[in-house]
Amino acid sequence: MSLAPVSPLPVGAPDTNRIALRDVRKTFQLKPGQSVTLDGRLSDRIPVLSGVDLDIRQGEFVTIVGPSGSGKSVLLDIIAGLTQATNGFAAIDGHKVSRPHRETAYVFQQYALFPWRTALQNIEYPLEVRGVGRAARRERAQHFLNLFGLKGFEDRYPSQLSGGMQQRVAIARALATDPQVLLMDEPFAALDAQTRDILQSELLRIWEQIRTTVVFVTHSIDEAIFLADRIVVMTARPAQVKETIAVDLPRPRDIEIRNSAAFNAYRARVWDALREEVSKAQRDWALASAYNA
Amino acid sequence: MTLATDNSTDIPPRVWWSRPASLPAPSSVRHAISAIGLGLPALLVLALLWELAPRLGWINAIFFPPLSQVFSALGEMIGSGLLAQHIGISLQRAAIGFGLAVIVAIPLGLLMGRYTLFEKISDFLVQTLRNTSQFALLPVFILVLGIGEASKIAITFYAAVFFLLINTIVGVKSVDPLHIKAARSMGTSDWDLFAKVILPSAVPSIVAGARLGVKSSLFSVIAAEMLAAQSGIGYLIQNSSLMLETDRMYAGILTLTFIGFLLNYGLVAFEARATRWRASEDKGAV
Numbered sequence A: 001m002s003l004a005p006v007s008p009l010p011v012g013a014p015d016t017n018r019i020a021l022r023d024v025r026k027t028f029q030l031k032p033g034q035s036v037t038l039d040g041r042l043s044d045r046i047p048v049l050s051g052v053d054l055d056i057r058q059g060e061f062v063t064i065v066g067p068s069g070s071g072k073s074v075l076l077d078i079i080a081g082l083t084q085a086t087n088g089f090a091a092i093d094g095h096k097v098s099r100p101h102r103e104t105a106y107v108f109q110q111y112a113l114f115p116w117r118t119a120l121q122n123i124e125y126p127l128e129v130r131g132v133g134r135a136a137r138r139e140r141a142q143h144f145l146n147l148f149g150l151k152g153f154e155d156r157y158p159s160q161l162s163g164g165m166q167q168r169v170a171i172a173r174a175l176a177t178d179p180q181v182l183l184m185d186e187p188f189a190a191l192d193a194q195t196r197d198i199l200q201s202e203l204l205r206i207w208e209q210i211r212t213t214v215v216f217v218t219h220s221i222d223e224a225i226f227l228a229d230r231i232v233v234m235t236a237r238p239a240q241v242k243e244t245i246a247v248d249l250p251r252p253r254d255i256e257i258r259n260s261a262a263f264n265a266y267r268a269r270v271w272d273a274l275r276e277e278v279s280k281a282q283r284d285w286a287l288a289s290a291y292n293a
Numbered sequence B: 001m002t003l004a005t006d007n008s009t010d011i012p013p014r015v016w017w018s019r020p021a022s023l024p025a026p027s028s029v030r031h032a033i034s035a036i037g038l039g040l041p042a043l044l045v046l047a048l049l050w051e052l053a054p055r056l057g058w059i060n061a062i063f064f065p066p067l068s069q070v071f072s073a074l075g076e077m078i079g080s081g082l083l084a085q086h087i088g089i090s091l092q093r094a095a096i097g098f099g100l101a102v103i104v105a106i107p108l109g110l111l112m113g114r115y116t117l118f119e120k121i122s123d124f125l126v127q128t129l130r131n132t133s134q135f136a137l138l139p140v141f142i143l144v145l146g147i148g149e150a151s152k153i154a155i156t157f158y159a160a161v162f163f164l165l166i167n168t169i170v171g172v173k174s175v176d177p178l179h180i181k182a183a184r185s186m187g188t189s190d191w192d193l194f195a196k197v198i199l200p201s202a203v204p205s206i207v208a209g210a211r212l213g214v215k216s217s218l219f220s221v222i223a224a225e226m227l228a229a230q231s232g233i234g235y236l237i238q239n240s241s242l243m244l245e246t247d248r249m250y251a252g253i254l255t256l257t258f259i260g261f262l263l264n265y266g267l268v269a270f271e272a273r274a275t276r277w278r279a280s281e282d283k284g285a286v
């Protein structure tokens, strides 16, 4: 897979618009012999996204919340160019995404570090495949390693690092190429509460400096509010954007902000938007238990 | 957050000769000492029996010369350079055959493991060949390649190639799909995906196959030399036996045992080094 030489395409959005999603639909075809019950009918196709429209500004920090199974990961995969939309498209800087984009980086819940590479070598990886020279990439990787407070852990293998440290390495790896777009899929979900708080603050501290565009999926409403300029609430599957909520909290933010009245109000608002979708998704799961593999 | 600990010293103890010397592990030193201490008496008893039984006439000294006589034959062959010469020839044959097996099996295994169609085409053929003994094929190799070096190299190649091939395929199939996804998201080319992701993930499995393959190659070359050769340690043993020079025969056998020990030690050390990134609990047993 080589990096996409992007084809220009008029998206018709203002030039401060970094990511544009236009009527993004995705339907999965199940494997032969598999089927699923949808609305009382047996089917071998699962509609996951049913027309997602969204514009994300340059330098914006957007968080996405939605019921489990609503297609948030699939949506990120489409923006990342790892999965093709069945219909509609995702565009970055006005160019349709059809393959992994040079300027996009992706962080996963399960870190996805290469276990045979040391912390430093993991951060070097994306620079290496871009053909950056040895000395230059080493220096750059070291810079990002230090940025995340991992000085002294250069030569540790992932199996010798705690979960929080592994995720720091994974984020450092993602940022090492100066991406225009940073996609994060529940990056802190596997961490304990304290580590999670620390990493949220660390991420914001670094983001304040680089101001890259971030799309961050989470199940934690608090996390969604604390990090975001704007929260996107997805409907149950097949998903659309249900509502977007601008978060007008001052930056830089301190973790204490979660105790403020304003924060509480956002909490109520997000939960209101989400409640109905979550119960819809739960009914959907009840049907999905009729999943005939 | 808990501070990461260095797990590298927590490898479960193994028998002393299989433990790589490069890893400092006090517990294993103690273990090694106790393994030698406990194991040595049995070995000494056997050696003593070997020395005394022929001398006391319990067994025929022609078939079983005393150990001291075997050692003096060994010393003689070392001194004259005869032993080194034959060992050199055997190891060279095994190394060439094994090297060719590596060159063929790893790329082929990468393709077969990665591309289902490729595997479907070749799987049946591989299974058939794999279940044909290299010894059964020796006459074929000799017919086709002649009695010289080529047929010996062919048998060592054949002896190793399937261990390597199967383990490469298994290694490739066990690649974590998330690693592939992550690599692709970072713009990894197809070539780099093989070289920097799939191959390193498969290394533990490949190295395990290589260990089996090296041993198999060496055993096969010995057997082939016994059956049809004018040189090599297998020939030396077989020829000494035919000449009733049993002290030389046993000297050859002991040499092989010694080489086997060294080889295993080296391979285990190599494997430990190639897979040192793994969490210690994942480390396979010997």
Ligand SMILES: Nc1ncnc2c1ncn2[C@@H]1O[C@H](COP(=O)(O)OP(=O)(O)OP(=O)(O)O)[C@@H](O)[C@H]1O
Pocket (backbone or CB within 6 Å): A028, A029, A030, A046, A048, A066, A067, A068, A069, A070, A071, A072, A073, A074, A075, A237
């Ligand atoms: N390759 C695939 N083939 C078939 N169905 C798929 C595939 N990938 C995802 N799905 C289905 O698409 C739906 C959405 O999956 P997705 O992983 O995007 O959900 P999600 O919103 O990220 O959920 P979670 O919050 O639990 O991570 C699920 O019902 C899932 O079963």
Ligand SMILES: [Mg+2]
Pocket (backbone or CB within 6 Å): A072, A073, A074, A185
């Ligand atoms: Mg998900």
